[in-house]
Amino acid sequence: MPEEQAFSVLVKIMFDYGLRELFKQNFEDLHCKFYQLERLMQEYIPDLYNHFLDISLEAHMYASQWFLTLFTAKFPLYMVFHIIDLLLCEGISVIFNVALGLLKTTKDDLLLTDFEGALKFFRVQLPKRYRSEENAKKLMELACNMKISQKKLKKYEKEYHTMREQQAQQEDPIERFEAEEKADALNKELLMTKQKLIDAEEEKRRLEEESAQLKEMCRRELDKAESEIKKNSSIIGDYKQICSQLSERLEKQQTANKAEIEKIRQKVDDCEHCREFFNKEGRVKVASSAKDGSDEDTDEEKETLKNQLREMELELAQTKLQLVEAECKIQGLAQIGMDEIAANGTVKVLDPARLLKSSDKEQGRFSSAADGVTATLDSQAPEGAEVSKTVFCNSRQLDILVYSSKSYHELQPQANNSSYTILMVSSTPALNGSGQGNCLDLLQTSEDKLGPQEFNV
The missing domain is CATH 1.20.5 (Single alpha-helices involved in coiled-coils or other helix-helix interfaces)
Structure with missing residues (x-):
């Protein structure tokens, strides 16, 4: 049966067959059913009724589940199905028929029990007897053969209500009021x-x-x-x-x-000139004349020597710094400069202090380090120099000459009727036709503060 239909049957039983009244008003109607069952036992099974009175066993102690659960709590389902079928056909009075049938079939055993034994019998032994379908069928036949009139049940119900009214009247009003409160x-x-x-x-x-x-x-x-x-x-x-x-x-x-x-x-x-003033660690040496501490030197000469040493130390430090910066920048621009030399005979040279722009307007001429540099083809190289390109750059106490020779060369260029020596060395091979090659890296100081000069090499 589907759940919806089963629920509908339950609602029908509760409302139309009066089972709902058993649970209302503190189970008042259930106690009425217990009184009716005891009166029926007194009529149909008097000896068992008297035995229950002797052992103080009341109906609500063993029959409450019969009325409230329709015997489904303890008994097997095939027996319960028969009971529910009879209930739907005959009404709630069928419960009295089945209860009396159970008590009749077990009367002999119940008469031998005491209070605790009777309760245990109803709880354990009685459901076991009807695990057999044959015993269940015999019980149903006995229940159907018992005739319990509705008139008799009405009579017992009326007796119960009368008895309850008498008990209520006999009660102390104060106790009753306290109970109600x-x-x-x-x-x-x-x-x-x-x-x-x-x-x-x-x-x-x-x-x-x-x-x-x-x-x-x-x-x-x-x-x-x-x-x-x-x-x-x-x-x-x-x-x-x-x-x-x-x-x-x-x-x-x-x-x-x-x-x-x-x-x-x-x-x-x-450098022979610088070696006199610096030791192997690069620090300035103290002049030998100062170490000797001759009494003949005057204070003015000492002061002049100290000033010269400070100036030379400062100039050397600047030269070192410019040299390091020039080499770092020239290495990055060497390839670009060589490409320009191979292409049009001009090159951009990076001065130790700034970048010099190239110009080919004045061949063989250079001004200051800030004005520019000229690189031209030179066909008048000295013997053994194997010069293919020359680049002239002038800055403070620094002249750069680029050759492609693999050996040292000492040249004597003329600068406004004053001569000085530039010592250069090449550590890279000569420039080829594609313009690939590097600049030379050996420098030599010249006279101080050279102005714009023209060289004929």
Whole structure:
């Protein structure tokens, strides 16, 4: 049977067959049914009725489940199905027929029991007897053969109500009033308890919703934190990699700087003029005349010597700085300069202090380091020089001459009837037809503050 139909049958039994009345008004109608059953036992099974009186066993102690559950609590279903069928056909009075049939078939056993034994018999042994369908059929036949008139049941019901009225009249009014007050208080307490239960359920529901929201929020925050941790870990890894690369670059740069410093120191050692004033560590030597501390030197000569030493130290430091900067910049622009020389005979040269623009308007002429530089083809190279290109650059105490020779050359160019020596060395091969090659890197100081000059090499 579908659930909908089963529920409809239950509603029909509760309302139309009077089972609903058993649960109302403190089970008042149920107690009436117990009184009717005892009166029927007194009529049909008097010896068992008297035995129950002797052991103080009342009907509500063993028959309450028979009326409230229609025997479904203890007995097998195939027996219950027969009872429900009879109930739907005959009405609620069938319960009395089945109850009397059970008591009749077990009368001999019940007469031998005491109070506890009788209760145990109803609870355990009686349902076991009807696990057999044959015994269940015999019980149904016995119940159907018993004739219980509705008139008799009405009579017993009237007796019960009369007895209840007499008991109510015999009760003390004060006790009755106290009982009613107590009942009212219990009813109010019950209502308050129900309301508290409803409020507690609502509070529980609200807390469950808040808990679900908090869990969801915590989950989102946890996911966000995990993503942030992953992102930070990635950033830290990249940062470590960058730091490692920078450290490597720093080490390489330090190594290169040390090499450059060693190179400058070597060039200073090779210069006879500078060697007198600097030691192997690159520091200024103290003049021997100052070390001797001769009494013949005057204060003016000492002061002049000190000034000269300071000026030379300052100039040398500037020269070192300019040399380092020039070499760093020239190395980056060497290839571009050589391409321009091969293409049109001009080149841009980077001065130690600034970048010099090339010009081919005045062949063989240069002005100051800030004005420019001219690079032209030179066919008047001295013997053994193998000059293919020449570049002239003038800055303060610095003249640059580019050759393609693989050996040292000493040249004597004329500069306004004043001569000076430029010593150059080439460490790279000569320029080829494609213009590839590098500038020379050995420098020699010249006279101080040379103005615009013209060289004929």
